Amino acid sequence: MFADFALHERLLKAVAELNFTEPTPVQREAIPPALAGKDLRVIAQTGSGKTAAFALPLLNRLIGDAEPRVRVRALILLPTRELAQQTLKEMEKFSRYTFIKSMLITGGEGFKEQAAALRKTPDILIGTPGRLIEHLDAGNLRLDEVEVLVLDEADRMLDMGFAEAMERLTGECANRQQTLLFSATTGGAVMREVIGKVLREPLHLMLNRVSELNENTRQQIICADDVAHKERLLHWLLANETYQKAIIFTNTRAQADRIYGRLVAEGVKAFILHGDKEHAERKQAIERLKQGGNKVLVATDVAARGLDVEGLDLVINFDMPRSGDEYVHRIGRTGRAGAEGLAISLICHFDWNLMSSVERYLKQSFERRVIKELKGSYQGPKNVKASGKAAGTKKKKTDKDGKGAKKTAAKKPAKPAAKRKPAAPSGLVSADGMAPLKRRTTEG
Structure with missing residues (x-):
């Protein structure tokens, strides 16, 4: 129970009104040491x-009594506007019976208006690295008296090229x-x-270890001949699968625009979300x-973090993501909170x-599926198997029906000497006649 935590009564009152009863595993494990002032690194789905x-x-x-605000006391860094907006809403819900003031600073909003708001000095500042750096450079922001720094989805910030901005902000x-x-993935060596x-x-x-992530989500692959075939499969899935809401992920904005146009032309209630869209358009899409005005969202990875939509039960990767971590975050939009x-x-x-490297990273094997139609x-x-072409190598055994394999030398009559091909020089080729391929791995 949340009442078992050493939380202020005003926070417990807000928690009770939000119908938070039993803490989740990450809350049970993280809240006590965080209350004790420990630095934490938490990985959870x-x-x-x-x-x-x-x-x-x-x-x-x-928490405390009302008093004039003269300094930013806490900074929460997040990778995207959508995640920052969601976090602000959560902070305001939990702090409704306190005097604590939170403020949002992200791109896509008026810079001058943000500068004016910062002069009111919030207790908690929630923002994205790029816009916060702009306010630091303009002299609108001081962080030297921050007591608590929160890095949420730090691996994604690194993926998005915010390493220098993160280093500077933590230094401030x-x-x-x-x-x-806090993060859903390990982030690798850079992290x-x-x-x-x-x-x-x-x-x-x-x-959660990586192999245990998204246990409530069935993961399938469907093979396609080309992009046009993928489009036909996509339309079939949207027409035949049972779902409340769906997200279709692509790797490029151009591909997202193309799919969105095709869906709308066929009468599908869809919306689109990617980095070229204005903030107002992105907000409207979500x-x-x-x-429920639209059942389908077409998006690039800008939506893979910070998108929490109730009833979102289908994710389709039109393009396979480029890393295991990105895959985890994409499919993490569904199968949430036990659903x-x-x-x-x-x-x-x-x-x-790419798909195989993600399977290795997750230590899972995806379900293979075929749409008969x-x-x-x-x-x-x-599968490439040894064919016994090189001299001195093992001969491949014959199947019972003789198909798909060469007969062994013992059973196959020898060719006349004049027609026999010369043996390959020893040591120049491998057993299958090919140089060994280097195995490519993906850490995510």
């Missing part, structure tokens, strides 16, 4: 309640007393370097999806290696 896990200890630390918070880092710089003797909490979800990836020959000729690469 998307939709597991990470926001409350850092919001409640943060608010508990700052040099006098902080606590740092909390380990960041952790070494920003966390001080942290407690590491891994609530609101329409949440309210069941379905994630389908459409795989052409040029997607197969649209079955294509491509069903994955053919």
Whole structure:
């Protein structure tokens, strides 16, 4: 129960009104050490309640009587506007019975208006790295008295090229007393370097190993011959699958625009979300999806983080994501908070290696699925087996019906000497006549 945590009564009152009864695993593990002032690095699956896990200890630390605000006391860094907006809403819900004031600073809003708002000095500043750096450069922002720094989805910020901005902002918070880092993925070697710089003797909490992420989501692949075949499969799935709301992910804005145009032309209630869209358009797309005005959202990875839509139960990867971490965040839009979800990836020959590397990263094998009405000729690469062409190598045994294999030398009559091909020089080729391929791995 939340009442078991050493939280202020005003926070417990807000929690009770929000019908929060039993803490999630990440909340049970993270809230007590965070309340004790420890630095934390927490890895837990998307939709597991990470926001409350850092919001409640943060608010508990700052809670007090009303007094003039003269400094920013906490900074929460996030990768996208959508995630920042969602976090602000959560902070305001939890702090409704306190005097704590939170403020949002992201791109897409008026810079002068933000500068004026910053002069009122909020207790908690929630923002994206790029716009915060702009306000630092303009002299509108001071962070030297920040007590608590929260890095949410820090791996995504690194993926988006915010490494220098993150380093500078954490440096501006040099006098902080606590740092909390939350993410759904490990982030790899670059993240380990960041952790070494920003966390001080942290407690590491891994609530879910990568192979355990998204356990409530069925993961399938459907093979396709080409992009046109993928489009036909997509239309079939949207017409025949049972779902409340769906997201279709692409790797490029141009592909997202193309799919969106095709869907609208066929009468599908769809909306589109990518980096070229204005802030108002992106906000409208998410609101329409949440309210049910549109059942389908076509998006690039800008929507893979910070999008929490109730009833979103189908994710289709039109393009396979380029890393295991990105895959985790995409399919994490469904199967949230114990609900069941379905994630389908459409795989052409040029997607197969990416798909295989994601399977290795997750230590999982995706379910293979075939749509009978649209079955294509491509069903994955053919296995390359030793053929016994090189001299001195093993001979391949014959199947019972003799198909698909060469007969062994013992059973096959020898050719006349004049027609026999010369043997390959020893040591010049491998057993299958090919140089060994280097295995490519993906850490995500």
